[in-house]
Amino acid sequence: MTSLPAQPTAKKLGLVIDLDICVGCHACAVNCKEWNTSGKSAPLTDYDPYGKKPDGVWLNRIHTFETTDEQGRGQTVHFPRSCLHCEDAPCVTVCPTGASYKREEDGIVLVNEKTCIGCKLCSWACPYGAREYDENEGVMKKCTLCIDKIYNENLPEESRVPACVSTCPAGARSFGDLGDPDSEVSKLVAARQGYDLMPEQETKPVNKYLPPRPRQDGRDSDKAPRMLKHADESTDGAGLIARWVDKVLS
Amino acid sequence: MHPAKSVIFFTTASGAGYGLLVWLAVLAVMGMLPGDMLFGFIAFGLGLGLVTAGLLSSTFHLGHPERAWRAFSQWRSSWLSREGVAAVLAFVPLGLFALTWIFALAPAQTAAMIGVVGAAMSLVTIYTTSMIYGSLRTIPAWHNGWTVAGYLVLGPMNGAVILAFLLALLGAFEAAQVVTIIAAVMLVLGLVVKLLYWQHIHSAPAVSTAGTATGLGHLGKVELSASPHDQDNYLLREMGFRIARKHAAKLRRIAIALGFAVPLACLLLTALLTAPLAQMLLLLVAVFACQIGVTTERWLFFAEAKHAVTLFYGEQAV
Structure with missing residues (x-):
């Protein structure tokens, strides 16, 4: 059923990404690819991987932006981009077959690859580019929040977090229940004014981004x-x- | 947006087919639809044929066409699903209309009434198609009322031009005259709607920007300095289509000329050149020009539309 859960889900598992910490190393994207190419979404197809135009399905992409303020001062911000597991996920409601759905128990947005017809409409509906079409499999692929890792009882408890979170060498990514105001991630969002991407698209993302801390450019701090x-x-x-x-x- | 050939063919062909069937029902109600069996076979056959071919072609771009039947299930939330349901439901009255009219299985009045139901279902189906695009907030060039208006007018417009030709071809000149007037009105209406559409998409304020996409707008101007990958990926191929915008003005002139101006001129000329052969040739030119023009317009509708995801790849505003 591609109607969204009638009530907002109580549990909202998601990520908090700290743009002040991210160093743009792409390790999260690489580990995401590695875990998911053998997990629920397997395979994450590569086309022409060793050729002139390598391309393929990735569920996490790292962009780098430069900002320039009115005084001409620049700032570089590395920006990981993946599914935000939106509360009002437009990718779910446009799906004609019911393959795209949002779980009531934890709010994770998933694709049932057995019933997806590969019409790509969900990728048109998502403002964040979270869904990529797998040309070999003929279905859509997306971030599962490592559903086969976070609930996996064969793994030690500390490993039951998404691959992108466990691999981040800088500690820029946190995972938790953003529906619980007392969770570590919710406190982090409150303390650092975490925000939504493109709130005007009215998707109510669960994942939050933490802004880069203000630059320190008073006279004193210019000195060593x-x-x-x-x-x-x-x-x-x-x-x-x-x-x-x-x-x-x- | 990437203009997939199958989707362009689908929306233009099924639009023209539904349009043709709508006007057949209108003529039946007016008592002007020829009862001639040959005309019936050709007109209903072409209308239903265009619709069917369009619907079949829309399954060609699917990754799993064999699962297409599942698309009828989510009509509660999905416009694509609603379109599938409406298209299948519309076949019932349209098919009955064709059968009862061609084989005179029922009084003309009854057949006409079935035709009206079919016409209404045809318009509903065109509306659901337009809402697939109109409902996408991520593509501001589509997320406005002009999208719906464009689809609802252009299909019947195209159908009217085709029907005027068919009527002249089979010698029903009186009905052809009426439909020629209808087609001329629809062409003017179509041109106005498209001009207003183009004016809207070029004057509407941006919905999302690189600043809102990254949330870094408060730091100043936001520009991409390194892409995640150095080759195009699915997102850029499907939603970052760029070729058209450079040629948009030229393509728009082609669409206006062939889709609206040339057919309108041909239709008006039929009032002066009354020889049957001249009328037929003029209307034939109108049919082909209109088809090419509308296809160009539909191609541009896709190719020109910017998607919000491109904000992560260097676009400043959509």
Whole structure:
């Protein structure tokens, strides 16, 4: 059934992506590809992988943007883009077959590849480019929030997070229940003013993005930190002999 | 948006077919539809043939055409599903109309009434087609009332031009005259709707921008500095189609000339050149010009439309 759940789902599993931390290394995209090419969505087809025009299905893509303010000051922001598991997911309601659906129990948006006819309309309806068509399989592929990992009891508990989250070397990605105001991810969103992408599209994304922290460009902070001088004068942490020498000489 | 040939053929062919059937019902109600069996076979055959060919071609772009039957299930939420249901339902009164009229199985009045139901279902089907596009917020060039108006006018317009030719071809000149007037009115209406559509899509304020897509708008101008991949992917091939915008003005002139101006001139000339052969040739030119023009217009409708996802790939506003 491609009607959305009648009530907003109580549990809203999703990601919080910190644009202040992301270094644009693409590790999340690579691990996403690796996990999902052998998981629920397998295979994530590649076309011409070693040829001149390599191309293929990816569920996570990392863009890099540059912003320029009125004073001409620039800032580079790395920007991972994947399914936002929207509350009002337009990709679900446009589906003519019921293959595209939003789970009542946790809000994850999935595609049933056994009933998808590959009409691609869901990819037209999604403003975020979250759905990619697999030409070999003739069906749509999308982020499953690693449904075959987060509930997998064969894995140690700390591994039961999406592949993109467990692999991020910078800790820019968090996973949790954004429907629970007391969850770690909800607190993070509240503390850092997490926001929705394209709210004007009225999709009510579950995933949130945390903005880059304000740049520090007051006069003082332009200078190198004065820590070295402090370190030179301090004997904190020095050994007994060093402190005795310091005392004798000073 | 990538203009898939199958979808362009589907929407133009089925639009013209439904349009033709609508006017057949109108003529039947007016008591002007020829009872001639040959005309019946050709006119109903062409109308239903165009609709069927269009619907079949729409399944060609599917990844799994053998599962197409599943598309009838989600009419509660999906305009694509509603279109499938409406198209199948419309075949019932349209088929009955054709049979009762061609083989005179029922009084003309009864057949005409069945025809009216068929005409209404045809318009409903065209409406559902237009709403597949009109309901997509991600494509502002489609998400407006002019999309629906365009589909609802252009199909019947195209059908009227075809019917005027068929009537002249089979010697029903009186009915041909009436339909010629209808077609001329529809051509003017069609041109007005398309001109207003084009004016709307070029003057409407942007819905989404690179700033809202990334949420970085408060930091100033947002520009893509590195794409995730250096080759086109599915998203760019399907939704980042760029060729058309460069030629949009030229293509629009072609669409206006062939789709509306040439057919209208031909129809008006039939009032001066009353020889049957001249009328037939003029209407034949009108049919072909209109078909090419409407196909160009439909191609442009897809190719010109910007999708929100392109904001992540360097587009500034959609």
